[in-house]
Amino acid sequence: MTQDRLVVFFRRKKKDEDADSKPETEASESSESTEFKPQPDKARKWFEYGKNAADTSNLDYALTCYANGIKLDPESFTAHEAMLDLAARYLSKGGKSASGKEIKSISDDTSIGKFAAAVFAWMKDLRNPSQALKALDAAIKADQIEWGNWIAPRILKIVRSQKKVGKSTLSQLMELCKKVGAWDEAIAIGETLLNLDPKNNALAAELKDLSAQRAMDQGGYEQAAGQEGGYRKFIKDADKQRELIEAESISAGESVEERNVNRVKAAYEEDPTVPDVINQYGSILRKRGTEKSLKEAYEVYMKGYQDTGEYRFRLLAGDIKIDTYKRQFRALREKMQAAKDDEQLKSEARELREKLLHLQSQEYRERVEKYPTDRFRKFELGMVEIELGNIESAMAQFQSAKDEPKLRVRAGHALGKCFAKEGWHVEAIAEYKEALGKIDAGDKERELE
Structure with a gap:
């Protein structure tokens, strides 16, 4: 990661402007000849609607809200990060x-509107490399180069995760990465293509040019070249520039990460009661994944919950506790694989798993009470309850979860297992048959016991 990928998280001061209760949807003037003017205040309403929808697990509507907000304020990286998590x-x-109808409702005749629609389409089909490339192309056409540079590594990861990747897809992504200055990704793709076609001398030469471009961007050549004596100064400082580039190649994006953390930390310390800032700071600490940063993230979220009353921060803090137990359990299992006869390790693993399940039960039950109409949370609680042997409680959760069309098969299958555990085989068979009858294309690979 280079300095190109620095994200300016907090660009605009909040305006003291009264807002209508319903956000407006138009992003800019209908004519492309009119310069686009961001409307962060109006966008903020959409983002708030999106957060509220996400808190109740209405993810479909939440993504729609964020897309409408991005159409009004496309450079809000806080919103982009939240949308990606969603x-x-x-x-x-x-x-x-x-x-097509949903995408059309977001899009309009402007390049920004088309960008928002392309991002929306991709976010609803996150593993689809075609949608990812369309979003990146739309970003370039809308002059959202910073977003393109920021998102390029994720898109490359998605493309590489596919079982089969065509040369044309890789070539297209390489060209797009070049346009947003994502040199690391463009070079990585070029090297892959060169491995597929080692005799491609033109590509080999292009890779050298890309490496030079990356070095110039990092070393400041282009900036120096426009100044009197700039080129000579650049050559004079070549050793220092080379040290800089070598240091960055060793530590990848560590310095960038530190700068991002410090920037968001400064905003948090200035006013730790702003929900967007709390979310941003907690998120960036959590992504670092160290024991210290996770502890800090937990404290930030809990303080945010106490200061704002927004339950999503309490939920995120709970997730950190759960994830901590999960990591400890995975580490124990890895030790057990190397020492399968170690009874002490087995005992520790059983004890830790029991603690994890009880923590999950406590956390998920609180969330179900907070969001009683969220059937996904009920299904989640039911899966933990059945592991704890609380069959009656699990059955109640699965019975309610079955009313959600997207959970009908999984919840019915789980309910059948509960009936079987209780010895109610007739009821279990009935549930399995009902679940089998409702399997669609997305569930065909599911095996019902």
Whole structure:
């Protein structure tokens, strides 16, 4: 990661402007000849609607709200990061890709509107490399180069995760990465293409040019070249520039990460009661993944919950506690694989798993009480309860979760297992048959016991 990928998180001061209760949807003037003017205040309303929808697990509507907000304020990286997190949740819940009608409702005749629509379509189909490339292309056309540079590594990761990747897809992504200054990604793709075609001398030469471009961007050549004596100064400082580039190649994006953390930390310390700042600071600490940063993130979220009353911060703090137990349990299992006869390790693993399940039960039950209409949370609680042997409680959660169409098969299958555990085999068979009858294309690979 280079300095190109520095993200300016907090660009605008909040305006003291009264807001209508309903946000407006138009992003700019209908004519492309009119310069786009961001409307952060109006966008903020959409983002708040999106957060509220996400808190109740209405992820579909939440993504729609964020897309409408991005159409008004496309450079809000806080919103982009929140939307990306939502997209991952939406994917894990089995959310469906956007329909043409949904995409059309976001898009308009402006390049920004088309960019927002392309991002929306991709977020609803996060693993689709075609949608990812369309979003990146739309970003370039809308002059959202910083977003493109920021998102390029994730898009490359998605493309590489595919079972088969065509040369044309890689070539297209390489060109797009070049346009947003994502030199590391462009070079990585170029090297892959060169491995597929070692005799491609033109590509080999282009890779050298890209490496030079990356070095110039990092070393400041282009800036120096426009100044009197700039080129000579650049050559004179070549050794220092080379040290800089070598240092960055060793530590990848560590310095960038530190700068991002410090920037967000400064905003948090200035006013730790702003929800956007709390979310941003907690998120960046959590992503670092160290024991210290996770502890800090937990404290930031809990203080945010106490200061703002927004339950999402309490929820995020709970997730950190759960994830900590999960990591400890995984580490114990790895030790057990190397020492399968170690009874002490087995005992520790059983004890830790029991603690994890009880923590999950406590956390998920509180969330169900907070969001009683959220059937996904009820299903989540039911899966923990059945592991704890609380069959009656699990059955109640699965019975309610079955009313959610997207959970009908999984909840019915789980309810059947509960009936079987209780010895109610007739009821179990009935549930399995009902679940089998409702399997669609997305569930065909599911095996019902």
